[in-house]
Amino acid sequence: MKSKWRYNIRLAARKGVSVRAAGPGDLAAFNQLMHDTGARDGFTVHAPDYYNAAYHLFVPDAATYLLAEFDGQPLASIVVFVQGQMAWYLWGASSDRERNRMPNHALQWAAIQWARARGATRYDLWGIPDAIGKIAVGMQGDGVGAPVDDLPINVQELPGGELWGVYRFKQGFGGRVVRYVGAWDKPLGALSYQLYTVGMSLREQSSEWRNLDLAQAAGRLRKSATTMPKGLQPVTQAAAWRTALAHLPEPHVLQSWEWGEVKHQFDWQAERYVSVDRQGAPQAAFQFLTRQPLPQLPMRIGYIPKGPVVDWTDDEAVDITLRRVEACARAHGCVFVKIDPNVAVDSVAGLRLQHTLFRRGWTLSPEQIQIKNTAITDLTGDEETRLA
Known part of the structure; x- marks a missing residue:
């Protein structure tokens, strides 16, 4: 952590900023902060029900909503999740009031302490500019x-818009910049996929949309669903899913049972599958989300956020898992399936994965839903040393 950030953490305490875990009664204040931040900074936020659902499903075991206050008034808030040895800072919001009291620094320090207390050794700060990720890959x-x-960047000269200001804040907490392979799509029928993309592009053009009989065209193109592949076992109990993930390397919070339940409340269907090897032992797992994005178009899409969960260094396991993901999507009648592997783009596993995806007919998605670049901070070591 940079010295200025350590100073600001202490300054926040001296200036009367307090941080506490938000309770159910604080959700209205949290949602107001999210709304104000989105309006001020020009980005879309979820509806209050989305954040409320996540709170009730994750807190207190796997997440915390932290609230920074001064004189009893909320100044800023962040949401941090934990699974295994990784913690993620996914959402944050702040007001324009009392910024000189450094509430955001105090929040991140409280989040680090919370994550460490739950066994996390790494802290994912989530979301930095794409250009920064490209520079990091080129260097390392x-x-x-x-x-x-080590990045050859003068942070004081960075522009102020988009994620640049966010990066200026996050880089002060140290760590490493990591770039992931990103989201990849597998079209499962050329004509139906083309029809889907046309429908999506016309969705905002109301007159063309009303006059286009996409449903009739889709009915002619749609193929009947196939059967589920052998070696893929559905998991219908939360405890069994958690056990399966615990035996696989580095499961992401977006593959957790609770995350699927949040998405289920907002037009997605969530199903979980374990892929077993020849001996019947778990080899991979994935939470499979499906939905029909366009009411006029009876087509489904499949999505595996930050998954599947598999040993990405095991080429055979990766190939089997991808084949079963494709078969699962076909069995659900999906037009295409999107995956978002949680593997660094410049790692040996990441390079081999990209080759495998190309070979199997996957394409880099034009719609990158999750972040592709992040900064991950090491949480090991003594807390007093971190603030020294």
Whole structure:
């Protein structure tokens, strides 16, 4: 952590900023902060029900909503999740009031302490500019990420818009910049996929949309669903799903049972599958989300956020898993399936994965839903040393 950030953490305490875990009664204040931040900074936020659902499903075991206050008034808030040895800072919001009291620094320090207390050894700060990720890959190229202090960037000269200001804040907490392989799509029928993309592009053009009989065209193109592949076992109990993930490497919070339940409340269907090897042992797992995005178009899409969960260094397991993902999507009648592997783009596993995806007919998605670049901070070591 940079010295200025350590100073600001102490300054927040001296200036009367307090941080506490938000309770159910604080959700209205949290949602107001999210609304104000989105309006001020020009980005879309979820509806209050979305954040409320996540709160009730994750808190207190797997997430915390932290609230920074001064004189009893909320100044800023962040939401941090934990699974295994990784913690993620996914959402954050702040007001324009009392910024000189450094509430955001105090929040991140409280989040780090919370994550460490739950066994996390790494903290994913989530979301930095794409250009920063590209620079890190060009410098390092070994999959472990480039230390933020080694990047040839003068942070004081960075522009203020988009994620640049966010990066200026996040880089002060140290860590490494990591770039992931990103989201990939597998079209499962050329004509139906083309029809889907046309429908999506015309969705905002109301007159053309009303006059286009997409449903009739889709009915002619749609193929009947196939059967589920052998070796893929559905998981219908939360405890069994958690056990399966615990035996696989680095499961992401977006593959958790609770995350699927959040998405289920907002037009997605969530199903979970374990892929077993020849001996019947778990080899991979994925939470499979499906939905029909266009009411006029009876087509489904499939999505596996930050998954599947598999040992990406095992080429055979990866190939089997991708084949079963494709078969699962076909069995659900999907037009295409999107995956978002949680693997660094410049790691050996990431490079081999990209080759495998190309070979199997996957394409880099034009719609990158999750972040592709992030900064991950090491949480090991003594807390007093981190603030020294």
